[in-house]
Amino acid sequence: MRHSLIDRRGTRRDFFIGLAALAPILGVAGVALASLGGPATASETASADGVTQTADAIHQEIVFKAAPERVYAALTDATQFDKIIELSGIRQSGMLPAQANKPTEIRPETGAAFVLFGGFITGRQIELVPNVRIVQAWRAAGWAPGVFSIAKFELVKQGAATRIVFDHTGFPKGAGKGLAAGWHKNYWEPLTKFLAQPSR
Numbered sequence: 001m002r003h004s005l006i007d008r009r010g011t012r013r014d015f016f017i018g019l020a021a022l023a024p025i026l027g028v029a030g031v032a033l034a035s036l037g038g039p040a041t042a043s044e045t046a047s048a049d050g051v052t053q054t055a056d057a058i059h060q061e062i063v064f065k066a067a068p069e070r071v072y073a074a075l076t077d078a079t080q081f082d083k084i085i086e087l088s089g090i091r092q093s094g095m096l097p098a099q100a101n102k103p104t105e106i107r108p109e110t111g112a113a114f115v116l117f118g119g120f121i122t123g124r125q126i127e128l129v130p131n132v133r134i135v136q137a138w139r140a141a142g143w144a145p146g147v148f149s150i151a152k153f154e155l156v157k158q159g160a161a162t163r164i165v166f167d168h169t170g171f172p173k174g175a176g177k178g179l180a181a182g183w184h185k186n187y188w189e190p191l192t193k194f195l196a197q198p199s200r
Contacts, residue, residue, distance in 0.1 A: 055169065055170075055173075056171065056173060056174075056175070056176040057167065057168065057169045057176075058166070058167065058168040058169075058176060058179060058180045058183065059165075059166070059167050060164075060166045060180070060183060060184070060188075061163055061164065061165050061166070062163070062164050062166070062188045063158065063161050063162070063163045063164075064161060064162050064163075064164065064192060064195050065160070065161050065195065065196070066161065066162055066195040067157070067160065067162060068131040068132070068155040068156075068157050068162045069131045070162075070195060070199060071155055071162045071164065071191075071195065072108075072130060072131045072132075072134070072155055073108075074191060074194060074195065075106075075153065075191075076106060076107065076108035076125075076128070076134065077106070077107070077108070078103075078104045078105055078106050078107065080194070081104055081106050081116065082103075082104040084187070084190045084191055084194050085104060085116065085117055085186075085190070086190075087190035087193045087194055088185065088186045088187075088189070088190040089190075090117060091118070096117060096118050096120050097120065097141070099119070100117060100118030100120040100141070101118050101119070102115050102118055102119035103115070104116060106125075107125075108125070108128055108130070109125060109128070110125055110126070110127065110128050111124065111125060111126075112124065112125045114136070117186070119141065120140060120141045121138065121139070121140060121141070122139055122141070123136050123137045123138040123139055123148065123151075124136065126150075131155060132154070132155055133152070133153065133154055133155065134151075134152070134155075135150065135151070135152045135153075136150070136151045136152075137149075137150065138150070138151040138168075140175075143171075143172055144172070148170070149168060149170040149171040150167075150168070150169050150170050151166070151167075151168050152166065152167045152168075153165075153166055154166075164188075166183065168183070
């Protein structure tokens, strides 16, 4: 079950296109291209004081047939996360760079660094509320030095299941589409397979 704000952008875009068509009638000079989802120039996205007005973000909600305790452990324990990586098939696919050969490192300690997918993904645990929330400073190896995004996993109990309410912000412009697909393919799908296995 996939729900995301990304999926709703078409509707929002249609609204703004309709609004742009009505602009002359409403006496509005025009609607900024950035609000229509098109490319924006630096002057359109930042005010004189340097505040950016537009940014890409990912919002996804996924339900897993497992208790929050099990989901939290899978996302914060190196042994379990390594199994998730194996289930993703990314190592066998050849999609990871040859130099991405570092062992998986992650632990449920605030401030702890993590190394995932052979070192292609690295970061640090910023906030951990056991079985409730994980907030990470998260980056991909190809990003400019010092660039980190924020990945937030909210774990919401739903009977015997868990809904992850996931938000990813602060990543490089233009990376959203690939990252959104990557979360499904390399996190949610293999995590679903992992959680379907009997717990040991």
